[in-house]
Amino acid sequence: MTEATRRIPVRTAYRTCPLCEATCGLEITVDADDQIVRIRGDQDDVFSKGFICPKGSTLKQLHEDPDRLRRPLVKRGGRHVEVSWDEAWQVVRDGLASVIDAHGRSALAVYMGNPGAHNLASMTFNRAVNLALGSFNRFSASTVDQMPKHVAGGFMFGTGITIPVPDIDHTDYLLMFGANPHASNGSLCTAPDFPGRMRAIQERGGKIVVVDPRRTKTADASDEWLPIIPGTDVVFVAALINELFATGAADVGAHVRSHVVGVDELKSAVAPFTPEVAAELCGIDAATCRRIAAELAAAPTAAVYGRIGVNTVEFGTATAWLIDALNTITGNLDKRGGAMFTLPAAGPVTSVGGKPGGSGFTIGKGHTRVRQYPEVFGEYPVAALGEEILTPGVGQIRALISLAGNPVLSTPNSEQLDKALDDLEFMVSVDIYLNETSRHADVVLPPPSQLQRDHYDISLLRLAVRNVANYSPAVLPMEDGQWDEWEILAKLAGILQTLDTSVSVGDVDDLAVAEMLGGLVKNSSSNIFGRDVDEILGQLAAEGLRGPTRILDIMLQTGPYGAAYGSNPSGVSVRALLDAPHGIDFGALEPRIPEILRTPSAKVELCPPLFAENLSKVLARVKKNSDDKLLLVGRRHLKSNNSWMHNMKVLTKGSLSCTLQVHPDDAVRLGLSHGSPARVTSRVGSLVAPVEVTDAIRTGVVSLPHGWGHNVRGTKLSVAAEKPGVNSNILTDDERIDELSGNAVLNAIPVTVQSL
Ligand SMILES: Nc1nc2c(c(=O)[nH]1)N[C@H]1C(S)=C(S)[C@@H](COP(=O)(O)OP(=O)(O)OC[C@H]3O[C@@H](n4cnc5c(=O)[nH]c(N)nc54)[C@H](O)[C@@H]3O)O[C@H]1N2
Ligand SMILES: Nc1nc2c(c(=O)[nH]1)N[C@H]1C(S)=C(S)[C@@H](COP(=O)(O)OP(=O)(O)OC[C@H]3O[C@@H](n4cnc5c(=O)[nH]c(N)nc54)[C@H](O)[C@@H]3O)O[C@H]1N2
Ligand code: SF4
Numbered sequence: 001m002t003e004a005t006r007r008i009p010v011r012t013a014y015r016t017c018p019l020c021e022a023t024c025g026l027e028i029t030v031d032a033d034d035q036i037v038r039i040r041g042d043q044d045d046v047f048s049k050g051f052i053c054p055k056g057s058t059l060k061q062l063h064e065d066p067d068r069l070r071r072p073l074v075k076r077g078g079r080h081v082e083v084s085w086d087e088a089w090q091v092v093r094d095g096l097a098s099v100i101d102a103h104g105r106s107a108l109a110v111y112m113g114n115p116g117a118h119n120l121a122s123m124t125f126n127r128a129v130n131l132a133l134g135s136f137n138r139f140s141a142s143t144v145d146q147m148p149k150h151v152a153g154g155f156m157f158g159t160g161i162t163i164p165v166p167d168i169d170h171t172d173y174l175l176m177f178g179a180n181p182h183a184s185n186g187s188l189c190t191a192p193d194f195p196g197r198m199r200a201i202q203e204r205g206g207k208i209v210v211v212d213p214r215r216t217k218t219a220d221a222s223d224e225w226l227p228i229i230p231g232t233d234v235v236f237v238a239a240l241i242n243e244l245f246a247t248g249a250a251d252v253g254a255h256v257r258s259h260v261v262g263v264d265e266l267k268s269a270v271a272p273f274t275p276e277v278a279a280e281l282c283g284i285d286a287a288t289c290r291r292i293a294a295e296l297a298a299a300p301t302a303a304v305y306g307r308i309g310v311n312t313v314e315f316g317t318a319t320a321w322l323i324d325a326l327n328t329i330t331g332n333l334d335k336r337g338g339a340m341f342t343l344p345a346a347g348p349v350t351s352v353g354g355k356p357g358g359s360g361f362t363i364g365k366g367h368t369r370v371r372q373y374p375e376v377f378g379e380y381p382v383a384a385l386g387e388e389i390l391t392p393g394v395g396q397i398r399a400l401i402s403l404a405g406n407p408v409l410s411t412p413n414s415e416q417l418d419k420a421l422d423d424l425e426f427m428v429s430v431d432i433y434l435n436e437t438s439r440h441a442d443v444v445l446p447p448p449s450q451l452q453r454d455h456y457d458i459s460l461l462r463l464a465v466r467n468v469a470n471y472s473p474a475v476l477p478m479e480d481g482q483w484d485e486w487e488i489l490a491k492l493a494g495i496l497q498t499l500d501t502s503v504s505v506g507d508v509d510d511l512a513v514a515e516m517l518g519g520l521v522k523n524s525s526s527n528i529f530g531r532d533v534d535e536i537l538g539q540l541a542a543e544g545l546r547g548p549t550r551i552l553d554i555m556l557q558t559g560p561y562g563a564a565y566g567s568n569p570s571g572v573s574v575r576a577l578l579d580a581p582h583g584i585d586f587g588a589l590e591p592r593i594p595e596i597l598r599t600p601s602a603k604v605e606l607c608p609p610l611f612a613e614n615l616s617k618v619l620a621r622v623k624k625n626s627d628d629k630l631l632l633v634g635r636r637h638l639k640s641n642n643s644w645m646h647n648m649k650v651l652t653k654g655s656l657s658c659t660l661q662v663h664p665d666d667a668v669r670l671g672l673s674h675g676s677p678a679r680v681t682s683r684v685g686s687l688v689a690p691v692e693v694t695d696a697i698r699t700g701v702v703s704l705p706h707g708w709g710h711n712v713r714g715t716k717l718s719v720a721a722e723k724p725g726v727n728s729n730i731l732t733d734d735e736r737i738d739e740l741s742g743n744a745v746l747n748a749i750p751v752t753v754q755s756l
């Protein structure tokens with residue numbers, strides 16, 4: 001009997017895939033023993049319409065992975081052993097208490113990893129942990145990722161989460177920098193089946209141009225590929241803007257004209273960046289630069305979009321700013337087919353009413369101890385985490401709480417961080433695996449699998465190319481004695497706060513809800529202004545809601561489409577979404593200026609002085625690369641997911657591999673041959689990787705994917721260890737950051753490559 005005939009599906013569950021930002025709907029069939037029979041794309045999902053990538057169906061293998069942790073681990077005599085939850089919580093309490101006693105709370109730190117952004121529990125309860133920490137030492141994957149977008153959005157539009165998304169479903173011209181949605185499925189632009197949406201642009205007669213040092217699958221699927229020299233996009237985008245001013249084509253458009261300030265300042269700021277200067281530094285000739293500028297100006301609608309390859313560079317914030325400035329001066333900001341703002345169902349402050357204007361965005365509410373890096377968006381650059389742990393003195397970090405993070409593989413100068421984690425007095429990891437990072441933890445607290453929890457993509461639906469909402473309850477029940485992730489986070493917060501293990505998870509939950517509702521009923525722009533908190537709590541209790549789903553219900557009901565606890569009976573709520581298992585589509589993006597603006601001026605700030613000052617340093621710093629160095633860039637593969645899906649055999653078999661891509665000309669020059677090992681060396685580290693000779697990369701540039709290097713001791717990743725790959729972040733430099741955002745520089749790393 002085959003597996004399929006033995007397992008008879010008895011129920012079908014619909015669920016959003018939590019693995020990447022595309023939020024694909026899944027159709028999951030389950031048998032009578034709660035075993036997954038099959039996972040495929042949900043044809044009726046209002047957003048993804050059946051699209052799925054090879055990772056989506058592996059939620060089954062992830063759930064069944066014998067290496068995935070089911071019980072807490074405590075390190076004894078250098079080895080991790082399974083213990084009861086009571087025992088684990090006691091070790092957590094004692095470890096934290098001893099560090100606080102000896103060094104005070106400034107010795108505590110937290111790191112929050114990427115899967116938290118896809119996790120309803122983290123989105124609603126990480127905050128409690130942060131608040132209970134009592135220290136400013138907050139770090140996250142945001143500073144190896146999108147922090148430049150928060151800072152650019154913050155200064156231009158007023159809040160760190162006011163980030164325009166390219167309206168790819170309606171645009172006539174898509175200009176993409178440093179993004180490879182054919183592998184990543186899109187980022188800060190939630191769009192299931194991004195490749196299909198790209199094809200649709202071409203089918204309706206539009207054009208796609210990709211700027212990337214590598215000829216990616218996305219570049220191949222586009223109309224034009226511009227192989228730029230890594231790290232120089234800021235110059236190219238500035239030159240496009242300069243050219244539009246020089247030719248008189250710059251025009252913000254009547255629809256936003258009275259809401260935009262700083263046009264003349266922008267014009268002066270980009271004045272030194274002529275197409276000739278760009279040609280010299282970026283490797284894209286001046287005629288091409290002029291032509292692209294003219295095409296942008298002539299297109300009925302155009303959207304310029306930039307992601308990882310232009311965020312994780314030295315001038316990441318300046319580039320992010322100039323990309324949206326370019327959208328603005330081509331008349332495409334807040335226009336259908338241009339760069340638009342989502343109006344999410346469970347939204348941030350800008351989606352619950354209120355007038356334009358506000359206190360704006362600031363940075364520097366604190367500084368790191370060793371290098372005095374400013375706080376940005378409530379956190380410090382993770383590039384500084386290693387030195388903050390290793391440098392003695394008052395305020396030295398001595399204990400770390402890692403929430404869904406694997407910084408040993410994800411952050412710059414990994415060998416330093418690996419050493420630093422070893423040096424801690426106490427560490428807790430909330431993680432589903434014993435991996436390169438959690439192996440350092442004294443206690444590992446495992447949440448249930450991705451299928452055993454309620455799901456709603458709070459953060460990603462805020463950046464979607466349509467206004468949609470999709471909620472799914474847990475597909476599979478928890479096993480006996482398992483703790484839900486929100487319960488782990490609430491308990492951790494409670495222990496951090498009180499240093500007492502008897503603290504109740506329910507109390508932490510109730511407190512968070514009371515605070516939230518208390519604020520909303522006093523807020524005159526809320527749809528529950530003036531209402532009685534107890535009456536609303538009664539409605540929530542009647543629905544049987546608690547934990548993250550109760551907080552989500554409050555966000556939905558008080559959001560722009562919300563039911564407002566009875567005032568708008570046809571409005572959205574968790575109940576309404578339970579009745580719509582394929583999601584609710586609120587339609588295409590609509591213009592939101594000026595209502596969305598929260599800058600002190602209540603205008604779009606096209607040229608914030610801080611950014612102009614940063615731009616003035618570019619020409620002194622972005623130099624022609626010397627000939628003896630190559631520039632290292634990263635890449636992603638469709639079947640990989642940062643550092644943590646390499647234990648799925650179905651994904652790692654076949655073509656997925658961690659190679660050093662080298663152009664044939666460079667291979668000849670350096671005596672490298674396909675398949676043979678090469679030594680790659682940067683200022684901070686050195687490693688050996690197998691060479692892949694390919695003409696799909698610019699000369700002078702080499703590429704390694706990140707998230708590999710699973711050959712360290714003390715982990716439990718049996719499949720990943722068979723094909724470990726190398727950790728590219730051994731080469732990235734912790735001392736190089738984008739000074740405006742604190743974001744790490746992960747691309748355009750100067751390296752030497754030698755054949756072995
Ligand atoms: N060189 C280079 N480095 C990079 C990048 C790059 O392009 N180049 N990209 C950067 C980017 S964009 C990012 S987002 C970061 C990612 O950096 P991180 O967030 O630090 O790393 P991840 O690989 O996402 O690992 C996440 C961890 O969460 C665990 N996990 C998975 N699901 C869950 C869950 O549901 N709950 C809990 N508690 N744990 C879970 C995994 O086991 C893993 O340990 O890497 C960055 N690093
Ligand atoms: N399959 C898969 N999907 C993922 C992930 C994954 O690991 N695997 N990770 C998820 C996460 S956390 C994120 S943040 C997103 C990221 O999503 P994307 O931003 O699309 O990331 P990448 O696919 O790494 O594409 C970045 C591109 O930038 C190019 N690049 C490097 N340096 C430069 C430069 O200086 N200039 C220019 N113009 N280009 C440059 C690289 O060659 C690469 O093709 O993907 C998400 N989706
Ligand atoms: S594209 Fe992303 S969301 Fe869609 S199935 Fe693949 S991993 Fe899941």
Ligand SMILES: [Mo]
Nearest residue numbers: 114141145146
């Ligand atoms: Mo990311």
